Amino acid sequence: MNKSWIDNNTFHYSKFSDLHRLVNEKQRKNLTISLCLPTLNEEKTIAKEILIMKSELMTRYPLIDEIVVVDSGSTDKTREIARGYGADVYEASEIFPHLDKFVGKGENLWKALYITKGDIIVYLDADIKNIHHRFAYALLGPLILYDRIKYVKAFYDRPIAIGKSKIRPTGGGRVTELVVRPLFSLFFPDLTQILQPLSGEYAGYREIFEHIPFPIGYGVETSMILDIYEKWGLDVIAQVDLDRRIHRNRDTKALGRMAFAILQTFIERKIKLGLVDYKEKLYDEMIQFNLVKGEYKPDIYKIVGLERPPIIEIPEYRKKFKRALQKRPHAIAGETDVLG
Amino acid sequence: MSDYLEKLPGFVDTIKSIQETVITNIVLIGQTPAPTFKEKQRTSIFMERLAEFQVDECTTDGYRNPIGIIKGTSESKPPIFVVAHLDTIFDKDVDHYYSIQENTIMGAGIIDNSVGVGVLASLPEIFRRLGLRFESDIVLAGVIQSLGKGNLRGIRHLLKTWTTPIRGAVCIEGAELGRLNYYADGMIRCEIDCNISPVGGFKHKFKPNAILIINEVINQIMQLRLPQKPRSRVIIGKTSGGFKHGMIAYDASLGLEIQSNSDKMVKSIFNSIKDIVEGTSHEYEVDLKLNTLSNIHAAKLQFNHPLVKSAVNVMKKLDLTPVSGPSESELSIFLSRNIPSITLGITRGENHHQQNARVEIEPIFTGITQIIGVIMAIDNGACDE
Structure with a gap:
């Protein structure tokens, strides 16, 4: 394992709190930055995220150029609220309407690449209770200040909100510790240095995101790391300590389904890369049992490992970003120009 | 202007x-x-x-x-x-x-x-x-x-x-x-604490209940005749006490504020409440204390x-x-x-x-x-x- 990565590419958010410097450097490099919030029924937290980011990183410091919400069809007031507070709001199903329609976080992130304008895209989950603008500027810091870094991942303490009014001081990250870390340790020990590979907060250059496939659902974070690692190596990745993140707790069954999707993505990546030869077809149903009136009944969730191709392969995308693709000032060494 | x-x-x-x-x-x-x-x-x-x-x-x-x-x-x-x-x-x-x-x-x-x-x-x-x-x-x-x-x-x-x-x-x-x-308004914010020793002894034939003692204090405060002028009132704002449903309460407390647009009246009501507390403490042989938390003129x-x-x-x-x-x-x-x-x-x-x-x-x-x-x-x- 190349241990130097964790020393050289791990930062604390406070290192990037000089927002003047970030803005100056962003302007000097002529960069544009988009913030994308994927949502599904996030009416309780979405307004706060938009307001704080808009106030601190648009009105007061022009670091972010646009805030975009991509919604999976919320049935609450997520879209109205987000629009009311000034975000550009899209329904995922309305983007590339001619393609098959899927619902999932990965789908929203992938489609966001088409409707955002930025050279850099910041993705933040929309359920962060203790949202602070450091969640965005700290992810942007390494991308703006260090030319070698193209993708930045968040890590943090993860207290969980329990019940309505109490905060439990430790916990969280169960899927990481029980599923992802053992897998990385077995197959990609270098990647164990990424402390929270499943964190929903990350930022990167468009040229990274447009060249990798996006699983539709929970597997998107894992696949993103594997693909970036495989394509450009660990050194283009950095991680930033964001201190604390408070999020809603998920029950064990929901985490089980999440773990299923991650394992599915991981194994399919291994097969695709030719690293394992699996003789049988994988099943695509997560089966969990409930005791109902003295009888064990299965809950079956179909989790199909669908993924979107690298968006650069979509003609509409290539047409829209043609100019940017032709004169890209921040190209990554060794990147293949798909436009030929 | x-x-x-x-x-x-x-x-x-x-x-x-x-x-x-x-x-x-x-x-x-x-x-x-x-x-x-x-x-x-x-x-x-x-x-x-x-x-x-x-x-x-x-x-x-x-x-x-x-x-x-x-x-x-x-x-x-x-x-x-x-x-x-x-x-x-x-x-x-x-x-x-x-x-x-x-x-x-x-x-x-x-x-x-x-x-x-x-x-x-x-x-x-x-x-x-x-x-x-x-x-x-x-x-x-x-x-x-x-x-x-x-x-x-x-x-x-x-x-x-x-x-x-x-x-x-x-x-x-x-x-x-x-x-x-x-x-x-003039105001005195105070707390009345009642504590009864949980240890048995010859002092009480029947163990007093701290919540009932506080209740008695409240009843007596309610009987105070407050003037409409100067405008005056006593607000019973907080109570707490006891351990569980089936046990006599050994402690209880009451938080209250005396408010009036006359400092003199605030002081007079405070003295009346002090008398109530001392009288109740004596009568029921319990530890009852009146503590002043805040005082505004x-x-x-x-x-x-x-x-x-x-x-x-x-x-x-x-x-x-x-x-x-x-x-x-x-x-x-x-x-x-x-x-x-x-x-x-x-x-x-x-x-x-x-x-x-x-x-x-x-x-x-x-x-x-x-x-x-x-x-x-x-x-x-x-x-x-």
């Missing part, structure tokens, strides 16, 4: 145009817990925000009250104080994270007093947006240890150690928009004081109907030092002291405009007579 009044309605939209900054300040400060005596973390955030907005000076006084100063254009005019208390009634382990909806913000302490403190921190930016400069220095003070047992220690210390004259003051509270407090401005009249004019200009009543907040400390001052509310709210307290966003901008109008009135001489 009416020049500034005419400008006020136009301010509302300008302030609304930076609503995200005002709300961000309210949220970032309000989400930082600050139970009375443990305000350090909120003090730091408040200072950080003031420094971010580039006030001319940002410091704490000897009691750790955070203060920001915006320098005025005149060397000779005394400063104008704008004050909001930082502390809340909620412990640190209570969820302080706020939820913002289309036109509301909800969460613990939002009314008392996150909105007030957030607005205070936003004033430097709002003044800049409105292009306002004042003759007086504007002192923005977030005062600590205000509530309950804090007994307004923060503001008491700040004013005691402020050596130069103060031109006037505005105290900010989250709600209700339209309140105009210009007098403070009655003080007031006259309704025809130029500051009150100016505030009424400002509110009317903004289509607000002033509602007056006594206030036992920072106002009383200013008034007791003969510093003309008033308390104003920023917005409308509900569930005041509960974890699901909620405020309306839209009225906040009118509430802020009203504060600015009164500051302008003071700067124009409303307190200089």
